[in-house]
Amino acid sequence: MLKINDINVYYGNIHALKGVSLEIHPGEIVTLIGANGAGKSTLLKTISGLLKPKTGEILFEGEHVAGKVPQLIVKRGISHVPEGRRVFANMSVEENLELGAFLRKDKKAISEDFEKVYGLFPRLFERRRQLSGTLSGGEQQMLAMGRALMARPRLLLLDEPSMGLAPLLVKTIFRIIEEINQSGTTILLVEQNANMALSIASRAYVIETGKIVATGTAAELGQSDQIRQAYLGGH
Amino acid sequence: MEQLIQQLVNGISLGSIYALIALGYTMVYGIVKLINFAHGDVFMVGAFIGFYSITILDLGIFPALLISMAACALFGVLIERIAYKPLRNATRIAALITAIGVSLFIEYGTIYIRGAQPEAYPNGIVPLKSIEILGVKISGQSLLILAVSIFLMILLQFIVYKTKIGKAMRAVSHDQDAAKLMGINVNNTISATFAIGSALAGAAGVVFGIYYTKIEPLMGIIPGLKAFVAAVLGGIGIIPGAMAGGLLLGVIEALVSAAGFSLWRDGVAFVVLILILIFRPAGLFGKNVREKV
Numbered sequence: 001m002l003k004i005n006d007i008n009v010y011y012g013n014i015h016a017l018k019g020v021s022l023e024i025h026p027g028e029i030v031t032l033i034g035a036n037g038a039g040k041s042t043l044l045k046t047i048s049g050l051l052k053p054k055t056g057e058i059l060f061e062g063e064h065v066a067g068k069v070p071q072l073i074v075k076r077g078i079s080h081v082p083e084g085r086r087v088f089a090n091m092s093v094e095e096n097l098e099l100g101a102f103l104r105k106d107k108k109a110i111s112e113d114f115e116k117v118y119g120l121f122p123r124l125f126e127r128r129r130q131l132s133g134t135l136s137g138g139e140q141q142m143l144a145m146g147r148a149l150m151a152r153p154r155l156l157l158l159d160e161p162s163m164g165l166a167p168l169l170v171k172t173i174f175r176i177i178e179e180i181n182q183s184g185t186t187i188l189l190v191e192q193n194a195n196m197a198l199s200i201a202s203r204a205y206v207i208e209t210g211k212i213v214a215t216g217t218a219a220e221l222g223q224s225d226q227i228r229q230a231y232l233g234g235h
Numbered sequence: 236m237e238q239l240i241q242q243l244v245n246g247i248s249l250g251s252i253y254a255l256i257a258l259g260y261t262m263v264y265g266i267v268k269l270i271n272f273a274h275g276d277v278f279m280v281g282a283f284i285g286f287y288s289i290t291i292l293d294l295g296i297f298p299a300l301l302i303s304m305a306a307c308a309l310f311g312v313l314i315e316r317i318a319y320k321p322l323r324n325a326t327r328i329a330a331l332i333t334a335i336g337v338s339l340f341i342e343y344g345t346i347y348i349r350g351a352q353p354e355a356y357p358n359g360i361v362p363l364k365s366i367e368i369l370g371v372k373i374s375g376q377s378l379l380i381l382a383v384s385i386f387l388m389i390l391l392q393f394i395v396y397k398t399k400i401g402k403a404m405r406a407v408s409h410d411q412d413a414a415k416l417m418g419i420n421v422n423n424t425i426s427a428t429f430a431i432g433s434a435l436a437g438a439a440g441v442v443f444g445i446y447y448t449k450i451e452p453l454m455g456i457i458p459g460l461k462a463f464v465a466a467v468l469g470g471i472g473i474i475p476g477a478m479a480g481g482l483l484l485g486v487i488e489a490l491v492s493a494a495g496f497s498l499w500r501d502g503v504a505f506v507v508l509i510l511i512l513i514f515r516p517a518g519l520f521g522k523n524v525r526e527k528v
Contacts, residue, residue, distance in 0.1 A: 147417070
């Protein structure tokens, strides 16, 4: 579904992604784990078009999308839930969700998707008239995910959905991620909470200072001593 | 007492003009964090386009108003695309200096093209008659200004809060990257903001010409600066703030004149600016919004 071949991304002079390749098949949850600053968010931003790779290619469903503007990439079916949620704090929950469907014109299907998102996140329905800046961190995460789903993506990029949330809430969010996946959306999940991420993913990639250093099924990586020591706080 | 109310009416008329100009300042600031110092000159260009539409094309004031707004919208977009867009990622001071350069360019470009001599809007073009309420006379010009500005402000509220482009504008002003991820075209949204702000300035130019009659190529400087003060007074970047700030500034000026200090009129606006910057730098409508992270 998504195939990344040997991309190189720079921030000015800093070589942030060094020849990264990665593949995601339809229906999977793939997780990308790695330390702070390893290049996880950079990779997601490059996929969604906020950053342009200097070299290399990104194929989504067979089409070249590397270097395309985010607008086209959203239209093709990739939605990105950015790190830190980035909800539009000055707008209501409902308006945020409407903006998620910005490029769509199929009014009827949009209202169906409102129902779906509210079904997935009943809390958002309760607070639909509230300014999103007044929501709690967990609710903002739900809103950011709901907003991305309003574009009807086939591939959902999630950047650190558990960041700053209480453990119980993290569980809820991960359960919902699985639900979203089961209803047919492929997911690329970036997480620092590697334990949780591996528990729901089918496959995983490990990124270190801009390079993919390991890949395998989630079960394999979860048992690898090296990975356990580096990322899972294991013994 | 009647005298006072009369002055209030004058102040509100003048304030509506400031408010219309201030809206453009505040909208542009809200979205690209730029004080567009060329905005007062768009107001001037609007006044001239309105004047020529009435005198040369022999149009009524409403068609002239529409032509002026449309031309200014286009002019504003051109200014943004040519002068500001290449500096989108430059330092803010570079963009600010460019704005001052654009302002001078428009002022002296206008003088180069048509000369520096002033023009006078013809009399008797206002279709409204003056009315008298409780001994206070409200001129047809004042009524026109009020009607036009109230209508445009309601229209603007509708655009910003109810339409798709308005929502895109608010999204971009809050977080450009997040807006991009929604599929919003940030460049077009910024252009739309310049178009709307400049159209309002164009309308303000025409009603200014109708109210004060005299127009000239440097007429945009002082109203432009005062509208900037009005925008800061209300809280820069906040649309209702620009409306309130403009009206308040107009009323303050009229009251200062009424109190017999009409020579101080222009100075008072800047005293207001200094006071607001000292005591309430976020402006009257600005809050230190605490958002949960």
